[in-house]
Amino acid sequence: MIDERQEEQACLYVLGILDPAEAADFENKLRSDSPLQQMVAEIRTASAAIPAALKPLMPPPALKQKIFSQLSAEKMALGVERIKASTNFPVSKINSANSSRLVWAGWLAAACLLVVAIFTYVGHNSLRERIHVAEQETLQARQSSERFRLALESARKQSDSSNLELQKLSQKLTELLRPGNLTGQRLIRLSAPPSEALPVALIMWDQQKQTGTILLDKLPSVLANQDYQLWIIDPSQKNPIDCGTIILGANGVTTVQFAPKSPVKLIGKFALTLEKKGGVPAPQGTMVLLGS
Amino acid sequence: MRCPPNSDKVSKASFKTGYLSLRNESEQIRDEHQRERALDDELLAAISKKNRDALSKLYDRHSSILYAMAVRILNDTNEAEDVLQETVMIIWEKAGTYHPNNGTPFAWIVTVLRNKALERLRSSQRRSQLAKKMELTKAEAVAPPPLEVGFDEQRTRVHSALGELPQDQREAIELAFFDGKSQQEISQKLNQPLGTIKARIRRGLMKLRACLGVQK
Numbered sequence: 001m002i003d004e005r006q007e008e009q010a011c012l013y014v015l016g017i018l019d020p021a022e023a024a025d026f027e028n029k030l031r032s033d034s035p036l037q038q039m040v041a042e043i044r045t046a047s048a049a050i051p052a053a054l055k056p057l058m059p060p061p062a063l064k065q066k067i068f069s070q071l072s073a074e075k076m077a078l079g080v081e082r083i084k085a086s087t088n089f090p091v092s093k094i095n096s097a098n099s100s101r102l103v104w105a106g107w108l109a110a111a112c113l114l115v116v117a118i119f120t121y122v123g124h125n126s127l128r129e130r131i132h133v134a135e136q137e138t139l140q141a142r143q144s145s146e147r148f149r150l151a152l153e154s155a156r157k158q159s160d161s162s163n164l165e166l167q168k169l170s171q172k173l174t175e176l177l178r179p180g181n182l183t184g185q186r187l188i189r190l191s192a193p194p195s196e197a198l199p200v201a202l203i204m205w206d207q208q209k210q211t212g213t214i215l216l217d218k219l220p221s222v223l224a225n226q227d228y229q230l231w232i233i234d235p236s237q238k239n240p241i242d243c244g245t246i247i248l249g250a251n252g253v254t255t256v257q258f259a260p261k262s263p264v265k266l267i268g269k270f271a272l273t274l275e276k277k278g279g280v281p282a283p284q285g286t287m288v289l290l291g292s
Numbered sequence: 293m294r295c296p297p298n299s300d301k302v303s304k305a306s307f308k309t310g311y312l313s314l315r316n317e318s319e320q321i322r323d324e325h326q327r328e329r330a331l332d333d334e335l336l337a338a339i340s341k342k343n344r345d346a347l348s349k350l351y352d353r354h355s356s357i358l359y360a361m362a363v364r365i366l367n368d369t370n371e372a373e374d375v376l377q378e379t380v381m382i383i384w385e386k387a388g389t390y391h392p393n394n395g396t397p398f399a400w401i402v403t404v405l406r407n408k409a410l411e412r413l414r415s416s417q418r419r420s421q422l423a424k425k426m427e428l429t430k431a432e433a434v435a436p437p438p439l440e441v442g443f444d445e446q447r448t449r450v451h452s453a454l455g456e457l458p459q460d461q462r463e464a465i466e467l468a469f470f471d472g473k474s475q476q477e478i479s480q481k482l483n484q485p486l487g488t489i490k491a492r493i494r495r496g497l498m499k500l501r502a503c504l505g506v507q508k
Contacts, residue, residue, distance in 0.1 A: 008494040015468040015493065016407075017475050041395040046501035048399035050469050052450040054364055056356035063373050064351060067380050071344065152331070159324055166320055167448075169313045200315075204307055215311050255308050 002039055010036065014043045201289050203270050210264060214246065216254045219288070222274060229275045231283055232260050233268040240271065245279040268292060325396075332397035340388035347384055354398065358405050365409040365470050366416075375412060379405040410472040453503035461496030464489055 002010075009026050012018040018026060030036055199219045205212040214230060222228060227247070231240035241260045248254050272289040332353075338346035358379065362372035382404050390400050454462060460482075467473045467481060479486045 004494070007498060008490050011494045011497040012475065012490065014497070015465075016410075017468050017473075019475075037393060041393060041399075042501050043497055044395035044403065045399045046497060046504050047465075047469065048395065048402035049450045049500070049504055050454070050465070051357055051361035051364070051402060053454050054357065054360040057360035057363055058356050059359040059373060059376055063377065064348075064355070067351070067377050068344070068348070070377070070381070071347075071384060155327065159320075159327065162320060163324070166317045170317060172313075202307075202311055213307055215307060217311070217315070253308060253312065 002035055006036060007039070010040050010043055014040060014047055199289060201272060201291070203291075205267060205270075207264070207267070211257065211259045212243075213255055213257050216246065216248065216256075219248060219254075221248060225277050226274055226285075227277050227279055228288065229273050229279045229283070229285075230258060231271045231273065232264050233271060234264050234266050235268040236265045237262075240283055242279070242281065245275070246272075328398075329396045333392070336383075336387045336390050336397045339384060340390075342384075347380070350383070350401075351380060354401060358401065361402070361470075362405060362409050365406070365472070366413055371412060371416070372409075375405060375409045378408050382408075406469070413472060450504065453500055456503060457496050457499060461492045461499070464492040465496045465500075468493065 006029075009018060009022065013023060013026050030040065200215075200217040201219070202215045203212050204215075216228075219228070227245040229245045230243040232243055233240050241262050241264055243258045243260045246254070246256050246258075269290055269292040271283070271287060273283045273285045273287055275283070275285040332350070335346045335350045335353075339350065355376065359372055359376050362375045363369055366372050366375065379401070383401060390397060394400060395403075457465075463482065464478055467478045468475075473481065475486055475489055479489045482489065484492075
């Protein structure tokens with residue numbers, strides 16, 4: 001479970017402004033804590049989106065040419081270095097007294113070359129065959145790459161049109177959720193701890209009528225002797241207020257209307273717990289979701 | 293469970309429809325992120341095998357944002373060009389060291405560029421302090437590119453996510469991100485206690501993380 005302090009350290013760490021001593025401690029912790037690693041990666045991805053809000057600025061076209069010619073120059077320099085290294089024979093160290101030995105060494109080298117040439121000739125045919133197979137494979141790879149490119153292109157086109165649709169939906173939702181449209185009503189989202197982010201619960205609460213609707217999605221099904229039970233935590237009251245048990249639908253999203261068993265003066269939080277079948281007067285089981 | 297009278301302004305059905313479209317939207321945003329990431333992943337893998345075409349494609353995809361970011365940090369187009377060039381050379385040489393556990397490829401590239409640009413900014417600040425002492429004149433700076441409403445989907449979404457951040461949170465994040473200010477410098481500049489600055493940065497970045505759907 002990542003607490004607020006760790007979240008804060010993760011944010012400052014990603015921005016590179018965590019104090020050096022704290023940063024060293026944090027890095028130690030980070031090495032062995034995979035949820036924390038996950039969070040740092042997500043914050044890094046989110047912060048990398050900040051420059052995407054800047055107005056794009058095209059760099060001068062000459063810059064790209066300059067970069068690629070620098071790459072070519074480095075490649076050529078590397079090639080020259082390799083040639084120099086391979087031809088760097090220490091001629092100056094050869095002594096004239098050893099010249100007869102060199103003659104024999106020359107004959108030996110020639111004999112070796114002859115053997116190598118024979119082996120090369122024998123292997124030539126099989127090598128040519130392998131080159132042919134490699135060429136065929138390259139051709140196939142090129143074709144499948146082209147197919148992949150076309151598929152990607154069409155997926156991108158589909159995504160563009162669905163994005164437009166999404167924008168419209170998003171605007172409609174924003175409209176719906178404006179305070180004026182929900183007089184006396186509140187929309188509360190309950191979320192699971194970060195490591196178990198899948199279950200979703202949304203509550204629409206009407207303080208005036210003292211009623212609400214809860215929507216649940218991706219909640220695990222319970223055992224035969226268990227039920228989910230909803231509670232309102234009212235800071236002005238000693239105990240959480242029972243809002244009854246909730247039975248999940250057979251599949252997909254479940255929506256249930258509820259009313260608390262005693263009046264609610266102030267909404268602190270909503271909580272969903274796992275209790276024994278039929279519910280309990282005060283929460284005893286595991287907390288599944290909590291939100292305000 | 294007792295059932296309340298059935299006279300709610302927002303009906304159970306419309307509540308469910310609204311939720312489902314919201315869920316659909318967040319799933320599509322996640323899919324889009326994954327597609328973008330997969331493309332960058334492929335390009336980085338090819339670059340690590342010294343594929344120049346892949347580097348050229350990656351450059352075309354991101355150079356305008358990276359260049360704008362470098363200009364925003366350095367306030368100088370010549371310096372920004374140098375930083376972009378250094379960044380591309382690092383990508384070419386070190387693409388093989390990128391690890392997906394550290395964020396998306398784009399996040400890795402942004403981190404490389406930001407580090408290079410801030411390094412240069414700090415060294416030029418040192419130079420300028422020295423020049424001030426020697427009463428030298430300061431070079432004319434180029435106005436930084438403004439944060440504007442974008443034309444493409446990604447920019448619009450990021451802009452709206454940033455726009456949803458309260459001004460104080462956004463200001464603290466931008467001072468750290470673009471100006472490379474330390475916690476103490478931000479605290480002095482905004483005249484707020486250090487704890488408040490840390491909390492603002494945390495709340496802002498966590499909200500941005502939630503709004504942009506980067507959570508797994």
